[in-house]
Amino acid sequence: MLTLALNKIEVGTAYAIWSGFGTALISTIGVVFFKEVFNLQKTVCISLIIIGVIGLNLSTAANHL
Template structure:
C-alpha cells in the first residue's frame, strides 16, 4: 500500500490514546472508580476508531503489529517511570526486542 504520512500520524495518535487509556485503567481500580473507568473506555474506543482510519491506507497486519508493539513498549516504560514498576535487564531487553521487531516489520524487503 504505499507510504501515507497522515495514516501513520493516525496510527501514532491511536497508540497514544491506547497508552493513555491503559494509564487510566490503572486508576480505574477494577472499574470501581467512575471517571477513570469512563476515560479508559473512551480512550480505548477512540484508539480503535483512529486505527480504523489508519488501516484505510496501511496494511492491517503491519499497522496492528506496530500498534501492539509500540503500545506495549510505551506502556512498559510508563509503568517503570510513573508507577515505580521494577526496572531490570530482562525488561529492558524485552522492550528493545519489541522495538527492533517493529523496525524490522517496517523494512521493505521486496
C-alpha cells in the first residue's frame, strides 16, 4: 500500500501518514484488546500525531496549487 501511495504523494508525507496511522492503530488495539490505560496524556499525544499528519498533507497540497 505504501508503494502505491508513493505514486501520488511525496515520500515524507506518505511515511508520516504510514507511521502516524500505525501508531494510532496500535494504541487503539492496546486499549481495546489488552485493556491498557487510555489517559489524557495518550490522547493528547496521539492527537498531535494526527494533527501533524494533517499539517503535512495540507502543506503538500498548498505546494501543488
